[in-house]
Amino acid sequence: xxxxxxxxxxxxxxxxxxxxxxxxxxxxxxxxxxxxxxxxxxxxxxxxxxxxxxxxxxxxxxxxxxxxxxxxxxxxxxxxxxxxxxxxxxxxxxxxxxxxxxxxxxxxxxxxxxxxxxxxxxxxxxxxxxxxxxxxxxxxxxxxxxxxxxxxxxxxxxxxxxxxxxxxxxxxxxxxxxxxxxxxxxxxxxxxxxxxxxxxxxxxxxxxxxxxxxxxxxxxxxxxxxxxxxxxxxxxxxxxxxxxxxxxxxxxxxxxxxxxxxxxxxxxxxxxxxxxxxxxxxxxxxxxxxxxxxxxxxxxxxxxxxxxxxxxxxxxx
Numbered sequence: 469x470x471x472x473x474x475x476x477x478x479x480x481x482x483x484x485x486x487x488x489x490x491x492x493x494x495x496x497x498x499x500x501x502x503x504x505x506x507x508x509x510x511x512x513x514x515x516x517x518x519x520x521x522x523x524x525x526x527x528x529x530x531x532x533x534x535x536x537x538x539x540x541x542x543x544x545x546x547x548x549x550x551x552x553x554x555x556x557x558x559x560x561x562x563x564x565x566x567x568x569x570x571x572x573x574x575x576x577x578x579x580x581x582x583x584x585x586x587x588x589x590x591x592x593x594x595x596x597x598x599x600x601x602x603x604x605x606x607x608x609x610x611x612x613x614x615x616x617x618x619x620x621x622x623x624x625x626x627x628x629x630x631x632x633x634x635x636x637x638x639x640x641x642x643x644x645x646x647x648x649x650x651x652x653x654x655x656x657x658x659x660x661x662x663x664x665x666x667x668x669x670x671x672x673x674x675x676x677x678x679x680x681x682x683x684x685x686x687x688x689x690x691x692x693x694x695x696x697x698x699x700x701x702x703x704x705x706x707x708x709x710x711x712x713x714x715x716x717x718x719x720x721x722x723x724x725x726x727x728x729x730x731x732x733x734x735x736x737x738x739x740x741x742x743x744x745x746x747x748x749x750x751x752x753x754x755x756x757x758x759x760x761x762x763x764x765x766x767x768x769x770x771x772x773x774x775x776x777x778x779x780x781x782x783x784x785x
Contacts, residue, residue, distance in 0.1 A: 469493070470593065471509055471518035474500040478539065478754065483709075485765045490776050509533065514772060515543070516560040518552035519729070524550035533776050535559070539768050542700065543784055544673050551785045553673070558785040563624055564763040570628040572754035573668055573698050574636075576722030579748060580694050581666075583607035586745035596756035610692075613637030618664030620657070621699065629668060639665075646680060661688040666696065673700035681705065686712035692719045698744075698754040706736040713744050719769040720746030723753040 469492045477498040477727075479485065498522055500508060507517050509530050515522070518539040524547045525534065536546055538560040550701055551558050551742060579585060586607045590596070595604065614669065617633045619626045620643045630640045641664065644654040661667065667689070671677045681695070682705035689695070695718055706727060712718050729752055731738050741749040767782070774781035 469514065470512045471495070471514040471516065472512045473497065473539070474508060474520045475518045475539075478518035479765060480758070480761055482758070483765050486769055488769055488772050488776070490773065501676045506530075508590050511684065514775075516768065516772075519545055520638070524544045527551060527554055535772070537652060537768060537772050538774075538784075539764065541565075542672065544700070548785055556785065557775060557783060559775065559782045561764050561767050562773070562782055564767055565757070565760040566624060566628050568757040568760040569625050569698055569754045570632050571757075572750070573629050573696055574632050574726060576624055576696050576698070576748055576750075577612065577617075577666055577668075577694065580720045580722055580746065581610045581612055583609060583746070589709045589745055611773070615639070615665040616641060616663060618643060618660040618667045620660065620667065620669050623670060625698075626668070626670035629670070646676075658688055661685055662690070663692065664693060666694045668696040669699045669703050671699055673702045678702045679705040679708075682708045683711065691716065694719055695721040695756055696723075697721070698724040700731065701725040710736045710740055713740055713747060720744075720748075722748040722750075724750045725752055741759055 469490060471492055472495045474497050475650045476496045495508070497508060502521065505522070505526060507521060511532060513532060514529075515533060515545075516534045516536060516537045516539055520632040522536060522545065527547060527550045533556055535555060536551060536558045538546060538558065541561055543558065543560055546558060548558060552643060590606060596604065614637060617630075618629060618641050622642050633640055641656050641660055643657045643660040644650055648657075650656045650659070655756060669681070671680065680703050686708055695704070695709070701723075713721065726735065726737050728735060737749055740747040740748070771782050
């Protein structure tokens with residue numbers, strides 16, 4: 469059995485990836501360019517990828533391929549319909565970052581609510597000394613207790629964010645899918661936008677959710693609201709976000725994901741990170757605590773061993 473992991477650099481140094489418990493040949497590549505994918509998978513039975521794109525055209529040209537093991541939860545980089553038609557199994561990783569991502573989301577919310585980045589930069593610039601007193605009040609500070617957190621998407625991660633938020637005294641509301649009526653436990657999408665003080669995105673990226681938040685949605689949000697995105701970059705129209713920050717339609721935003729990763733220097737979110745102290749951008753690391761990455765690595769091999777043993781585990785196809 470031949471296996472190839474095309475982007476091993478997506479796991480940090482020090483994470484132990486144990487060898488599968490069956491006879492195999494293993495090839496790991498730190499990074500793989502699009503033009504290298506075909507050659508590196510030509511004689512492979514099991515392909516392991518994190519962010520490498522596997523298109524229909526590519527998959528059709530790999531008759532030996534039996535399994536795509538995604539080293540992540542998101543699967544929008546793999547053509548699942550083509551895998552289904554070609555008889556290629558696909559599995560992914562689940563629930564490995566249930567602590568890491570919610571904690572990162574809360575960290576962004578806290579930093580923005582208390583304007584920590586703006587105050588930190590002002591201290592570096594000498595503002596404290598210039599103030600002439602023990603403190604100064606250049607940026608507003610909001611307590612989280614009593615604030616309304618709106619969740620768009622309500623999977624495992626969102627539910628864990630909800631638990632942390634309620635422990636801090638926040639109220640939580642959950643949105644119905646865009647265009648659908650309210651239901652027990654869910655408010656209409658637009659109502660959440662108009663009522664929530666903080667909005668956090670936890671949706672998969674697909675044709676229905678791409679640019680879920682754009683100009684119209686920013687116009688509905690409250691001027692003091694915050695937008696948090698630790699889900700997928702494409703969920704938000706990033707040019708619309710830049711406009712919303714410039715027009716002060718919202719009070720700030722914290723993003724861990726971008727539509728293009730890594731983003732070009734002139735990408736809208738890079739511009740926002742340079743220009744606005746009320747915008748925080750982190751490099752897609754919400755999931756990446758050491759404990760979470762080790763759970764991912766262990767589950768990845770578990771998935772592969774289950775497939776080889778004829779058992780279904782975390783199967784998407």
